[in-house]
Amino acid sequence: MTRTPPITDAEWDVMNVLWEKSPRTAMEVAEALDRHPKTVKTLLGRLARKNVLRYREEGNRYLYSAAIPRQRYVREESASFIDRVFGGETTPALMHFVRSTRMTQEEIEELRRILDEKAEAGS
Amino acid sequence: MTRTPPITDAEWDVMNVLWEKSPRTAMEVAEALDRHPKTVKTLLGRLARKNVLRYREEGNRYLYSAAIPRQRYVREESASFIDRVFGGETTPALMHFVRSTRMTQEEIEELRRILDEKAEAGS
DNA sequence: TTGCACTGACTACAAACGTAATCCATACTG
DNA sequence: CAGTATGGATTACGTTTGTAGTCAGTGCAA
Numbered sequence: 001m002t003r004t005p006p007i008t009d010a011e012w013d014v015m016n017v018l019w020e021k022s023p024r025t026a027m028e029v030a031e032a033l034d035r036h037p038k039t040v041k042t043l044l045g046r047l048a049r050k051n052v053l054r055y056r057e058e059g060n061r062y063l064y065s066a067a068i069p070r071q072r073y074v075r076e077e078s079a080s081f082i083d084r085v086f087g088g089e090t091t092p093a094l095m096h097f098v099r100s101t102r103m104t105q106e107e108i109e110e111l112r113r114i115l116d117e118k119a120e121a122g123s
Numbered sequence: 124m125t126r127t128p129p130i131t132d133a134e135w136d137v138m139n140v141l142w143e144k145s146p147r148t149a150m151e152v153a154e155a156l157d158r159h160p161k162t163v164k165t166l167l168g169r170l171a172r173k174n175v176l177r178y179r180e181e182g183n184r185y186l187y188s189a190a191i192p193r194q195r196y197v198r199e200e201s202a203s204f205i206d207r208v209f210g211g212e213t214t215p216a217l218m219h220f221v222r223s224t225r226m227t228q229e230e231i232e233e234l235r236r237i238l239d240e241k242a243e244a245g246s
Numbered sequence: 247t248t249g250c251a252c253t254g255a256c257t258a259c260a261a262a263c264g265t266a267a268t269c270c271a272t273a274c275t276g
Numbered sequence: 277c278a279g280t281a282t283g284g285a286t287t288a289c290g291t292t293t294g295t296a297g298t299c300a301g302t303g304c305a306a
Contacts, residue, residue: 010264012207020212026283038266041284046263060273061283074216075223077208084135085200091230096201097217098237107214108242112235114221119231133294149253161296164254169293183302184253 004068004076005050014043018053019070023063127191127199128173137166138189138196141176145188152187 007015017032018024024032030040044064047053055062086093103111130138140155141147147155153163167187170176178185209216226234 008263009207036266037283039264042265045285060271070216071219074208074219077204078220081200081204081208084132085197085204087139090224091226093201094221094224095234095237096197097205097220098234098241100198100201101205101213101217103214103241105242107218108238111218111221112238114218115231115235115238118222118226119228131293159296160253162294165295168255182253 004072005052007047007050007052007073010039011043011047011052014040014047015052015066015070015073018064018066022065023056024065025058025061025063027061029064127195128175130170130173130175130196133162134166134170134175137163137170138175138193141187141189142193146179146186147188148181148184148186150184 013033013035014029017029026041026044027037029044030037033040044053044055044062048055048064052066052068053064054067055064057063082088082090082093086096098111136156136158137152140152149164149167150160152167153160156163167176167178167185171178171187175189175191176187177190178187180186205213221234
C-alpha cells in the first residue's frame with residue numbers, strides 16, 4: 001500500500017470536485033471551481049505526477065479521475081489535523097465537528113442510527 | 124474582533140507548548156519541542172509579528188506567552204479544515220468519521236445529547 | 247575588567263505553493 | 277487547406293514555510 005502523498009489546499013479543491021464526479025476535463029474542473037483554467041491545469045498536472053489522479057485521453061483532451069479514494073484521504077488528513085489541533089483526542093474533535101456542522105433532521109436521524117449501531121456493537 | 128492570523132504547522136507546534144504553559148523562554152520552548160533553538164526563535168518571531176503571542180523582557184531574554192486563546196484557534200481551524208477536507212459533502216464524511224471512530228458508551232451518550240440539541244435547535 | 251557565552255535581530259536559502267503566461271501541437275471552421 | 281482556437285507541457289515568479297546561520301549587544305565568570 002503506497003502512502004498517500006500530501007496534497008495542498010488548492011489541490012484539495014481540485015480533488016473534491018473529482019471525488020464528487022469523475023471523470024472530468026480540465027475545463028470542467030476549472031468551471032466547477034470557478035478558477036483560472038491555467039491554474040487548474042497546473043494543479044491537475046501536479047496531482048497526476050503524485051499519482052493522486054489518473055487521466056485518459058479523449059480526442060485532444062484528457063479526462064481526469066481520482067485515483068485514490070476520498071475516504072483514505074479524509075482519514076489521513078483527519079488524523080493529522082486532530083493530532084495537531086486537538087492533540088490526538090479524536091472524540092472531542094468529533095464532538096466539535098458535529099456541533100459545528102449544519103445538518104438536516106434526516107441527517108441527524110441517520111447519525112443517531114449510526115450511534116445506535118455503535119452502542120450495540122459495544123465498545 | 125481582529126481576525127486570527129493563519130499559523131503554519133511548525134507554528135502550531137510552538138503555540139501548543141505555549142498554550143500548555145506560559146510564559147516560557149525561547150530556550151524552554153525549543154527544549155519542549157526538541158527542535159533547534161534558532162528555528163524556534165524564528166517561529167517565535169513570526170508569531171510575535173502576527174500578534175499571536177506576546178513577550179515581556181526578563182533580564183536579557185524574553186518570556187513568551189500566547190496572546191490568543193487556544194479555543195479560538197481550534198474553532199477557526201476546525202471550520203476551515205471541515206470545509207477543505209469534507210468539501211461540500213460535509214455530513215456524509217462526518218458520518219463516515221463517526222462510524223470509524225472508536226468511542227466509549229459515555230462518549231456515545233454525549234454525542235447523542237449533542238444531536239438532541241441540534242434536533243431541538245434546528246427547524 | 248575583559249572576554250566569552252547567550253540572546254534576540256537580521257539575513258539566508260531551498261523547497262513548496264498559488265497563480266499564471268508562454269510555447270507548441272492539433273482539431274475544428276470556413 | 278489555411279487559420280484559429282483550444283488543450284496540454286513547460287516555464288515563470290513572487291510568497292510562504294521550514295530550517296538555520298551570522299551579527300551585534302550584554303550580563304556573568306574569572
